[in-house]
Amino acid sequence: MHMEKAEKILMLKLDIIFKRVFGDSKNEKIIAAFISDLLEIPRESIKAIYIDNVEIAPEYLDMKFSRLDLKLDVDGRIVNIEMQVNREPDFRERTLFYWSKLYCDELKTGEEYGDLKQTICINIINFNQFDCENYHSRFKVLETERHEVLTDKFAIHFFELKKLGRYKRNKRMEDWLNLINAETEDDLMAIQQETQIPEVKDTIVMLRNLSKDDKLRMEAHYREKRMHDEATALGHARREGMAAGRAEGIAVGRAEGIAVGKAEGIAVGRAEGMAAGRAEGMAAGRTEGRTEANKAIAQKMRSSGYSLEQIKALLGDDFIG
Numbered sequence: 001m002h003m004e005k006a007e008k009i010l011m012l013k014l015d016i017i018f019k020r021v022f023g024d025s026k027n028e029k030i031i032a033a034f035i036s037d038l039l040e041i042p043r044e045s046i047k048a049i050y051i052d053n054v055e056i057a058p059e060y061l062d063m064k065f066s067r068l069d070l071k072l073d074v075d076g077r078i079v080n081i082e083m084q085v086n087r088e089p090d091f092r093e094r095t096l097f098y099w100s101k102l103y104c105d106e107l108k109t110g111e112e113y114g115d116l117k118q119t120i121c122i123n124i125i126n127f128n129q130f131d132c133e134n135y136h137s138r139f140k141v142l143e144t145e146r147h148e149v150l151t152d153k154f155a156i157h158f159f160e161l162k163k164l165g166r167y168k169r170n171k172r173m174e175d176w177l178n179l180i181n182a183e184t185e186d187d188l189m190a191i192q193q194e195t196q197i198p199e200v201k202d203t204i205v206m207l208r209n210l211s212k213d214d215k216l217r218m219e220a221h222y223r224e225k226r227m228h229d230e231a232t233a234l235g236h237a238r239r240e241g242m243a244a245g246r247a248e249g250i251a252v253g254r255a256e257g258i259a260v261g262k263a264e265g266i267a268v269g270r271a272e273g274m275a276a277g278r279a280e281g282m283a284a285g286r287t288e289g290r291t292e293a294n295k296a297i298a299q300k301m302r303s304s305g306y307s308l309e310q311i312k313a314l315l316g317d318d319f320i321g
Helices: 015-022 024-037 058-062 091-105 171-181 186-196 198-210 214-303 308-315
Strands: 051-053 067-074 077-084 119-123 138-139 154-160
Touching: 015 067, 015 077, 015 198, 024 051, 024 067, 024 119, 024 154, 024 171, 024 198, 058 119, 067 154, 067 171, 077 091, 091 119, 091 154, 171 186, 171 198
Parallel strands: 077 119, 119 154
Antiparallel strands: 051 067, 067 077, 138 154
């Protein structure tokens, strides 16, 4: 039976497509629904969205990394959305650094610290970052024993696409994340049939319309290729690093083992030598002591009139020296 190959689509998790959908102010209704469902905040609380920092320069397409930072001002909240496809080293620390810059940059000269805005970082990542089943991890600043929140102005969210389907938590949230994770037309059709979110359906229509743009499809294909090249290069470097580390570890372990063995051998040899020397010394001392004592006794016996034959019969030859 011949199986037809699933039709590929313009993937929403590709940076240039993500930017087309969530970085265009004309799609404010879609963006508001997306943020509302991901952050679990009332949709009516989002009354205005201002978009910044979404431009992708032409030379960006030739870069190997695939990342898009999208900064929004949502009703007094600073929201940074990052779509990251390939794993980066020290990703947690980099996210914290991004959050701190966003938080600090909003304070203008002469303003009070209380004027600082709530700053939220949303990281949608195509790799596993945490050792847990849940695809959504939210971080706040808490007191370690009372769990009292230090401030509501700090929030960092991680959405791990690889964990979708393992742990059902929030259907609306999962509809959006499954849409971002979709790679084929079959994926889109399944989401379209199941979702109750009008904006998710609107986004699917938009993706299909974008797919008709030949230039955009070519750019997307090029970006996807660069993305795979980067993943391959990182994987190769990781394997080489592991092999080099294993070889170095074996060499270092062997050298340390020899050194430790030599030191232990010297210590054991010294201890055994001292024990043997002590035993031999005691035996020799005991023998010499007995001989000297017999000699003294023999001399007293001679002075008392005993003959040499009588002394030998009693003491043996030990007295002779």
